[in-house]
Amino acid sequence: MLHDRExxxxxxxxxxxxxxxxxxxxxxxxxxxxxxxxxQKLDRRSDDISEMLASEDYANVPQLVDDMEVLGARARRVCASERMQVTPEMKAVVNHMHRELMEFKQHLH
Incomplete structure (x- = not known):
């Protein structure tokens, strides 16, 4: 189990x-x-993180991270698709975001 600080x-x-x-x-x-x-959905879910941090109520963190990881994977797939013309910078930030979500999800479960 992760400590509150982590x-x-x-x-x-x-x-x-x-x-x-x-x-x-x-x-x-x-x-x-x-x-x-x-x-945009991920950005709105990020607001939920702010609420959790403010209240220090981490009971829903696993579900939130699971939901956000699914959205992050979707964004990553879209960036990687041949039909999508995105800059390397956009791909890099999406990959970084998804990696952060995946790593946290792995530590939670």
Missing amino acids: IRIRLSNIQIAVSQAAQALSAERHLTGELRETI
Whole structure:
């Protein structure tokens, strides 16, 4: 079981990674559709992290991380698809975000 301190650090790292993906997305004006929608969903779920950190109630962390990891995997698949024209920077931030989510998920289970 992870200690509260480690949970807070990992949740903060996820928030930063999601924020970086959202910033990269806003710089990519031509992107629409699935990638934009998925990152926006992740950004909204990141707000749930803020609430958890403020309340120090970590009971729902595993479910939240599972949900976010599924969205992160979806964003990663979209970035990797041949039909999608994304910059290397966008791919890098999405991959980093997904890696943060996967690693935390593995530590939780």
